[in-house]
Amino acid sequence: MGLKLSRVLGSKIFLMFGPFFRSKKIIEQNLLNAFSNKDEISRKVIIKNMWKSYGKILAEYVFMKYFRENKSEDLIEVKGQEILNKVKETKEPVIFISGHFDNFELMAMHIEKSGVNLAAIYRPLNNYFLNPIMENIRKKYICHKQIKKGISGTKEILKHYKSGTSVALMIDQRVSQGIRSLFFKKEALTTTIPAQFVKKFNCNIIPIYIERKPNEKFMLEVMKPLNFENDQSIENITLKLNQTLEKMIARNPHQWIWSHNRWK
Numbered sequence: 001m002g003l004k005l006s007r008v009l010g011s012k013i014f015l016m017f018g019p020f021f022r023s024k025k026i027i028e029q030n031l032l033n034a035f036s037n038k039d040e041i042s043r044k045v046i047i048k049n050m051w052k053s054y055g056k057i058l059a060e061y062v063f064m065k066y067f068r069e070n071k072s073e074d075l076i077e078v079k080g081q082e083i084l085n086k087v088k089e090t091k092e093p094v095i096f097i098s099g100h101f102d103n104f105e106l107m108a109m110h111i112e113k114s115g116v117n118l119a120a121i122y123r124p125l126n127n128y129f130l131n132p133i134m135e136n137i138r139k140k141y142i143c144h145k146q147i148k149k150g151i152s153g154t155k156e157i158l159k160h161y162k163s164g165t166s167v168a169l170m171i172d173q174r175v176s177q178g179i180r181s182l183f184f185k186k187e188a189l190t191t192t193i194p195a196q197f198v199k200k201f202n203c204n205i206i207p208i209y210i211e212r213k214p215n216e217k218f219m220l221e222v223m224k225p226l227n228f229e230n231d232q233s234i235e236n237i238t239l240k241l242n243q244t245l246e247k248m249i250a251r252n253p254h255q256w257i258w259s260h261n262r263w264k
Helices: 003-021 024-034 040-069 081-090 105-113 130-142 151-162 193-201 234-251
Strands: 076-079 095-098 118-122 145-148 166-170 179-183 186-190 205-212 218-222
Touching: 003 040, 024 040, 040 105, 040 130, 076 105, 081 218, 095 105, 095 193, 095 234, 105 118, 105 130, 105 166, 105 205, 105 218, 118 130, 118 151, 130 145, 145 151, 151 166, 151 193, 166 193, 179 234, 186 234, 193 205, 193 234, 205 234
Parallel strands: 076 218, 095 166, 095 205, 118 145, 118 166
Antiparallel strands: 179 186, 205 218
């Protein structure tokens, strides 16, 4: 069918059927929590475009080999490539943090293609049939070192980091083990893994962001490392990371996944 047509079909399918599989109330409440200043029509436009974005992402999983094998510059405009180059050259491991923005998988893919020794944390799909397929795609084309989210995964993160491997993780999902930190002015359970690494290793935290352009190419931004003073608390570091995430979401609200029950 080809990438272009697959994107069109995927966006139409998700626009039609997506609301039947995810709670409409959760999505609307999440948007109200984050953007109470926006009117109802504006929030509905965000939801509509979010479903279209969802569909394009799903369609693109079939073409991950294409994304992997083609030159990144042909598909992605990169800002801050020099930061990745420095991480590669110094071989000092860092923690990359981001959220589920549009085709978020391309972030870890590009970091690894840039020569950075990387391990990516992932959450297994609930679907037992699709999850093995997805894991195979991720390990083969996105990032070879995959760490399953959870208690055992936390130990594996530490092992990889101590061996000189940088770690990429999403900080926008609700976690069962974390702390309540303000996220868009409302408390949400948030992972403390990045903050713990800052406290233990005084490591750099590098935010990374991706967005889809109207021409279906992507813009990926590697931001300057966030440096924290050693006497900052886990709570303060986590809050600052949430504030960084908020700014990313506000840039293109429809390209973030609003269906997660983030403020449960």
